[in-house]
Amino acid sequence: MTAKSEDETPPEHRVEAQPGIASPWNRPQKRRTQPALSRDQIVAEASALLDAEGIEALSMRKLGARLNAGATSLYTHVANKDELLALVVDQVFGQLPLADPEGAEDLAVWREKILECAENTRTVILRHPWMVTVFGDVGVVYLGPNWMRVSESMLTLMEVAGFGLLEANEAMSAIMGYTIGTACVEAAWLSALNRSGQDEQVWLSQLLPTVIEATKDFPRLHRLYTTEVQREVNEGSRDGSFARGIKVIISGIEAQRTAQHKG
Amino acid sequence: MTAKSEDETPPEHRVEAQPGIASPWNRPQKRRTQPALSRDQIVAEASALLDAEGIEALSMRKLGARLNAGATSLYTHVANKDELLALVVDQVFGQLPLADPEGAEDLAVWREKILECAENTRTVILRHPWMVTVFGDVGVVYLGPNWMRVSESMLTLMEVAGFGLLEANEAMSAIMGYTIGTACVEAAWLSALNRSGQDEQVWLSQLLPTVIEATKDFPRLHRLYTTEVQREVNEGSRDGSFARGIKVIISGIEAQRTAQHKG
DNA sequence: GCGCTGCTCCGTACGGTGTTCGGTGGCGGG
């Protein structure tokens, strides 16, 4: 007998729950109802575990246990942990709504929709801050089917607004580059916050003295932190400054475009 | 005796090299010349190991061995592995040259210098692609002394060009966000490339069929990859598209500024 | 009905990992 004692359903052969005392007559039959595990299930559970306990809590053993399976069973559905992580990342991107290009010929509408795309992307990443710790390991994120879907929909948006394919690609790269970079920094902050287990305001007010001390030799940073930080943390101010950044980039894209059309 | 045999200098007590057969008379004295390890030494060696063998090769034991020390000795100089990584990241940022604000009142000069800053940052990150796998773990990169130095110098650059502190900060965030995000994606690509151990061209040409197959349902991506990828990989084309992205953002910053000054 | 084949699942084992703890011994200060 393994450590899994007999008061649980024998994990290796799932069957509808069977309450009561185990005896030779009511003991569930050891029938395996078809492939008990599926890749999608595994990915979903991994995502849940990551959201709940963060990146360092994800181990094959723990994940297996959550699925009432052995750790090594996972390997029939997933090549290794890296592949699993790649799948999970793409699954998360699958939560992004696709941009609807309708009406994007109007530049004002187009601007709005681009901003929305970027904000959605940022929101999804920040909702799963472990993502950024994994970006670097996952070789080619942008080849996942879900990420491709998102890219295609942004390209379509650009095309409707009158961009050529290459222009569209560069614009998208600029927007997405900024979004990912910003989200990286923010997510790192959020993870640290989570690990500290404290409220953002409290955590920050504890950190502030240290920071102010550390910036003593840097007058501009010092001014920035001392005068602005209080305001900076107010609810949603990070959201606002992200949006302003995107707007800067959008106006850059438009400026480049009109310059090019003139030249 | 430990595994470290007697033909090496006894690791725990470094002394000038002592060739010849060990005997009671020429055996180096077991004098410990002051603290044998230093934090800087450890950080430097870690950085070297990371550059040489990548992130998954960095273990405390291996790092200790490289320094002729036991793994656990490191803990007197460094709280834990995470702290070590944070230190290493900041050390790398210390390699960035600081922007010289001279002449930045001229907007053309300013533009040039901003671009240079961004390019330097990207170059440094890409020279150490393991950095991006660590960004997410290191809670607050931007509080490291070296990163602060870099920030301060960029803010100074902006200030000389006539920006207010808040404007300057937002502009810097936009530039740096884009830089980091782009570098993340590129570094992930480079790491995967490294792991494959192949030339970029070869590796890409092997990957291409798969990609083209995968983009079958996405006409714009499909066109992008089939028509552009050959050209895209030509020497330095990633550099060029990065620079174009930065220029887009710069012109966005200027556009926003003139709009604001008018309003 | 029977046996074969293939597939899913998993216990075990291996070679690592980060980090704690309790020495140990050289060194600086008294």
Added chain:
DNA sequence: CCCGCCACCGAACACCGTACGGAGCAGCGC
């Protein structure tokens, strides 16, 4: 000369990813 401090380190702990071989079930051809 001795004592206390502290950098160093060996051993141990708990855990990790994953290779491997075996076990049991499903569906198949006969």
